[in-house]
Amino acid sequence: MGRIYELYAPCHFGMEAVLKREINDIGYDVTRTIDGRVYFKGDDETIVRANLCLRTAQRVMINVAQFKARTYDELFENVKAAKLEEFIPPDGKFWVSKAASIKSKLFSPSDIQSIVKKAMVDRLKSVYNISWFSEEGALYPFRVSIVDDIVTIGLDTSGESLHKRGYRVMTVKAPVTETLAAALIMLTPWKSDRILIDPFCGSGTFVIEAALMAMNIAPGLYRNFISQSWDNIISPDMWEDAKDEANEEIDYNVKTDIQGFDIDAEALKAARFNAHRAGVVEKIHFQQRDVKELSHSKKYGFIITNPPYGERLGQREELVELYSALGKRYAALDSWSMYIISAWEDTQKYIGKRADKNRKIYNGMMKTYFYQYMGAKPPKKKI
Incomplete structure (x- = not known):
């Protein structure tokens, strides 16, 4: 085992418990949780496995320094006191890719x-006894967040956000991100032996994440x-070993009933293309179909x-028709459960039934609700 770091993974607000469970499931202990962020301890292998395996995290960060600062002098001196040379080699290219501040004296x-x-720069000049940085080596992006005057300096091990899985090239307007889709699925009791239908599948994010x-x-x-080139922190063969292990754990023979419908032929074209790139196209049935035709002969799906909620459809009348149709088709499905993420305030009214639960979720900056209609549980299978 190498050096132990305090790591943290940002996630969608309200999804901390889902991410905490994921981190525990891949074998690591969560140390603390705050709004939109879960902390855990680990070494270089942890960094690799967390990046590869976490479905609901937005990034995997190394907590380089954390301190209180209410003036720019305090900010400067505390950063200068941090042991940055443990992370940045003399030829490393380093920068602050993002800064954010909430409820703090320092806000710009x-x-x-x-x-x-x-x-x-001042810290590394004095440590390495150099006056100029070549910055020809690996890339080290830092992110700074200040909440209630507590500053966190984080080193971003992911680079591009983890919602960018690499499969979604073709997209349609207003999709949920891959990380949010995965988190919402994990909030339901769905398992791979149960039927799953997305009647407004768009570019396929829900059904592809379910198939993955x-x-x-x-x-x-x-x-x-981005951290694949950090041979000063992560052993280069660690990535290959972790990917080999992940490949060995793929279940190509799993039987699924996952279906993606959409009335838009272009959306379905995008969904099929993305599913093909994700390696799951054979596990999903795509079909051009109006929500009014939604049906299934089996129970417990x-x-x-x-669904659209005004961003993609111009007229309220269209939303009324669409949600009413979804509500009627759902009512005809015996013992099914339904989970809807929508920003439309009249969702429950036109579904025709109050949700058993709903929770507020921010999809980007848009406030939405996750409406949860719980169907009956299937009988336990006889052993």
């Missing part, structure tokens, strides 16, 4: 970024990470969907 992102970068789960395909298997 551009000022925070420039002062943190200046402090980092069913086949046990690691979500990061088909993409690269699931609808998990992100």
Whole structure:
């Protein structure tokens, strides 16, 4: 085991418990949870496996420094005191890719970024006894967040956000991200031996994420990470070993009944293309179909969907017709469960039934609700 780091993974607000469960499931202990962020301890192998395997995390960060600062002088001196040389080699290219501040005395992102970068340069100049950085080596992006005057300096091991799995090239307007789709599926009791239909599948995010789960395909298997070039922190063969292990765990023979419907032929074309790139196209049945034709002969299935809610449809009358049709078709499905993420405030009214539960979720900056209609549980299978 190498050096132990405090790591943290940002996630969608309200999804911390889902991510915590995921981190535990891949074998690591969560140390603390705050809004939109889960902390855990681990070494270089943990960094690799977390990037490859976590479905609901947005990034995997190394917590380089955490301190209180209410003035720019305090910010500068605390960053300068951090042992940055443990992370950045003399030829490393480093920068502050993002700064954010909430309820804090220091609030200007551009000022925070420039002062943190200046402090980092001063620290490394003195440690390495150099006056100029070639920055020809690996890339080391840092992110700064300040909440209630507590500053967190994080080193981003992922690079591009983890919702970019590498499969979604073709997209349609207003999709949910892959990480949010995975988290919403995990909030339901759906398992791979149960039916799942998305009647508004768009570019296929829900059904593709469900198929990846069913086949046990690691979500990061088909993409690269910025920390793959950090041979000062992560052993280069660690990535290959982790990917080999993930490949061995794929279940190609799993039987599924996952279906994606959409009335839009272009959306279905995108969905099929994305499913093919994700390696799950054979596990999903796509069909051009109006929601009014939604039906299934079997019991105990699931609808998990992100219907239009005004962003894509101009007229309220169209929304009324669409949600009413979905409500009628759901009522005709015996023992099914339905989970809808929507920003439309009249969702329950036109579905024709109050949800058993609903929870507020931010899809980007848009406030939405996840309406949960619980169907009957299937009888336990006789052994």
